[in-house]
Amino acid sequence: DTEVTQTPKHLVMGMTNKKSLKCEQHMGHRAMYWYKQKAKKPPELMFVYSYEKLSINESVPSRFSPECPNSSLLNLHLHALQPEDSALYLCASSQGQGLPQHFGDGTRLSIL
Amino acid sequence: SQELEQSPQSLIVQEGKNLTINCTSSKTLYGLYWYKQKYGEGLIFLMMLQKGGEEKSHEKITAKLDEKKQQSSLHITASQPSHAGIYLCGADLDSGNTPLVFGKGTRLSVIA
Numbered sequence: 001d002t003e004v005t006q007t008p009k010h011l012v013m014g015m016t017n018k019k020s021l022k023c024e025q026h027m028g029h030r031a032m033y034w035y036k037q038k039a040k041k042p043p044e045l046m047f048v049y050s051y052e053k054l055s056i057n058e059s060v061p062s063r064f065s066p067e068c069p070n071s072s073l074l075n076l077h078l079h080a081l082q083p084e085d086s087a088l089y090l091c092a093s094s095q096g097q098g099l100p101q102h103f104g105d106g107t108r109l110s111i112l
Numbered sequence: 113s114q115e116l117e118q119s120p121q122s123l124i125v126q127e128g129k130n131l132t133i134n135c136t137s138s139k140t141l142y143g144l145y146w147y148k149q150k151y152g153e154g155l156i157f158l159m160m161l162q163k164g165g166e167e168k169s170h171e172k173i174t175a176k177l178d179e180k181k182q183q184s185s186l187h188i189t190a191s192q193p194s195h196a197g198i199y200l201c202g203a204d205l206d207s208g209n210t211p212l213v214f215g216k217g218t219r220l221s222v223i224a
Contacts, residue, residue: 004154042200042214043155056211090154098204100145101212103154 003027004104006091012110015081021107023074023091031097032074034066035090037106043090049074050097081111115139116203118215125191125222133186133218135201143204144184145212146175150197158186188220196222 004025013019023032031050035043048056049068063085065077074091088108092101117136125131135144143162147155159168161177161184168175172189188195201215 006154042216045211048211058211088152092155098143100157100160101155101202102157103147105154106152108152 004091004093004102006089006104006107008107009105010108010110012112013078013081014112015083017081018077018079020078021076021089021091021109023076023093023104024072025093025102026072027093027095027102028071029093029095029102030071031094031099031101032068033092033094033101034074034076035092037088037090047076048097055097078109081109083111085109086111115205115213116201116215118199118201118218120218121216122219123221125220127192127222127224128190131188131191131220133199133201133220135184135186135203135215137182137203137205139182139205141177141181141184141203142206144175144177144181145202146184146186147200147202148197149200149217155200191220191222193222193224196220 007022033048034046037043045058046060047066052068063080067075088106090103090106092103094101119134145160146158149155159175164179164181166177174187177184198217198219200217202212
């Protein structure tokens with residue numbers, strides 16, 4: 001069982017919808033990450049939060065909006081996504097940057 | 113250009129056979145992480161290596177970082193169907209100050 005929990009597991013949405021992906025960890029980790037993974041590719045980093053502050057934004061389009069309400073939770077708000085945004089979205093956490101990251105099982109997102 | 117090269121891209125082995133996966137960097141590796149991923153699921157952390165010449169084992173999987181800290185190998189002894197999946201190496205290339213970089217992965221199939 002993973003210690004990083006992501007919901008929902010699957011999400012299908014239209015291009016005009018607004019939805020949110022959620023990630024939760026209770027390991028006391030202070031760094032949390034969002035990754036995007038396309039089929040047969042490695043994960044691509046999107047955002048890093050360190051001590052609840054956004055520390056890295058890898059030039060992600062503004063239709064993806066991250067939020068870190070507290071040290072255990074990380075959200076990814078989605079709006080006006082494109083079909084090419086269909087992918088597996090992975091959340092991870094670590095005790096700090098430069099330390100092993102622990103991943104959730106991901107949300108498989110499909111944009112119609 | 114790909115900062116981390118993994119080889120082979122895919123591997124099919126007979127159950128009970130040994131195998132090795134390599135991960136090579138053109139830069140010094142400040143930290144090297146091995147992950148396993150089953151299709152459509154999250155990454156499972158296997159091991160982290162930091163010191164030149166370091167070797168770690170977990171059950172039948174052994175990982176080693178070379179003395180120059182630019183190459184790591186993952187060795188599986190007496191492979192089993194449960195070892196099947198995608199193995200990814202990830203690296204800190206700048207002492208934890210930059211995002212984790214992933215190799216493209218090695219897809220392992222184990223046949224009876």
